[in-house]
Amino acid sequence: MTEVAHTPRVFSGIKPSGGLTLGNYLGAIKRFVATQGQGMETIYCVVDLHAITVWQDPADLTNATREVAAGYLASGLDPAQSILFNQSQVSAHAELGWILNCVARLGWMNRMTQFKEKAGKNAEKQSLGLYAYPSLMAADILLYHATHVPVGEDQKQHVELTRDIAAKFNHDYKVPEFFPLPEPVIEGPATRVMNLRDGTKKMSKSGESDMERINMTDDADTIAKKFKKARTDPEPLPETYDELSERPEARNLVDIFAALSDTKPEEVLADYAGAGWGQFKPALAELAVSKLAPISVEMARMMNDPAEIDNILGKGADRAMEIATPILHRTYDIVGMIRSRGR
Template sequence: MKRVFSGIQPSGIPHLGNYLGAIRNWVTLQEEHECIFCLVDLHAITVWQDPKELQEHTLQQTAVLLAAGIDPQRHILFNQSAVSAHARLAWIFNCVSRLGWLNRMTQFKDKAGKNRENHSAGLYVYPNLMAADILTYKATLVPVGDDQKQHIELANDIAQKFNHDYGTDFFPQIEPFTPPAARVMSLRDGTKKMSKSDPSEQSRIDLTDDADTIAQKVRRAKTDSDPLPSETEGLAERPEARNLVGLYAAVSSTPPEQVLAEFGGQGFGTFKSALADRLSTTIGPIADETRRLLDDRSHLLSVLRNGADRARAIAEPIVTEAEQLVGFLR
């Protein structure tokens, strides 16, 4: 089986976009792969985090992942900072990676904007840490969205340069895996992605929302005054309508064409009610189990610690050998 590595930032309660874009696919990957899932708290602090909130978010994220179906017995779930090999290999990769490569990373430009000089050095070099996250385990398959493929290319460049510089074939090539995933947009603005950082809670469906909260958020979701079209072409210039139809299609595992065949010509009142029911059926059990798990913090900590022990057992021999290849005395 191929070894899969994937990470998610514990920087807030996961929302529907996180579930449909990543977590649901993680659950599926468990069936045929050896999976290492990581709460990347080192990545989280590239932007300042309140320490108590970071701890709380890490436990919340753990509870959500378990509730959604991640199996910590068959696979590995841990928080990144508990395995020092990540940071050690990341420093080596900081010295292997070239500034020109990092200057081409579009995500830093997008996140930093015009104030790039005021952002942390960690935010600038975090693609090197991402490469280390993967290669610490010699993982060869990484599920990513289109916006992350550039980081896999960089990780492969780093692995190739390390191998060349030290006359070895130590690190493998990484294969990006882009599973089919819904592009989930804000409920308040269909042109922006659903985001944890949006100040409006009405913009997203959190994976801890109960049925009443979901119904309220869907009812208040921005739409236009026209009825739903009968063909997908009619959604082209209607971002909010396209988003809601896409959500219904994603949670019901049906194509948008079939959704419009059922609801085309109708107003949004009936459709939003049906969408809220679908979302509640999907999110409800996850939210209930998340709340149950959060009542037992000792269990969540035990899961993370056990996962870190198992991750460390894989990572230490790999990173120790990389350090020896570099010339470090051990």
């Protein structure tokens, strides 16, 4: 049977654990919003099944799932233009995930650096889900025959694994065009936002100090305070971006400024070369407040009306299932599963 050509389609998701940060906004959500209306279907997910690879308090998971959805919506994601849903409402993710577990090879999973980083010396005590979640991520993507996956640099390896799994499935079952080989989309400044107290570490939801990160729920005063207190070095800003290669905190703040202002780091330095931090950090704080404070206000409004969020997620799940179900059923047919119910 000849497979149809693949519709250009974007898929990506954010895990609801620990709250959204500026890293989520600049590295993901801002780019998701910009992709709307660009000629490709856009599907965005709150990947709550991924969240439980480590223990989550059930009430906290419910709240965090709504908060991620509120972050998407407050940042400009339009549920009329994009499909927005939480992963667990579309059971096909888990179903395809199992099939792809049986396609992925153990050696491939052993090469996934994120598991090694998260598990550390306690790998034997980690859940099987944490080990296998890159295979579920492959299912998330391939379930929609997605062709493009906006991700941060740290997720590129998982998209490459998705391509390997898709290629092996297509080869093993002699359906060379069934699953597309999706392309990771990594572009723009600040695709990896770093810690405000240590520019060598990624900004994290789970960092020890709240001053390390900008939370998307922070109010205007808190955002300004955190940027003004961000760690820097004694040198003024240079003329060229290359001169920041050994200045991680300075480079991070310049990258953030560029991403928030939709410019390039080189353009930021053209405006601020020779400036000290007493000039640059207040300007960055003012810019950040102008961009982020309205989002935090809208998120707070939405979180006070969880029924509105749940309704949007439910409708999005219905739309997602319209795409996913035929692809899952075709996958079952290819694998040789009998599907005689309701046919």
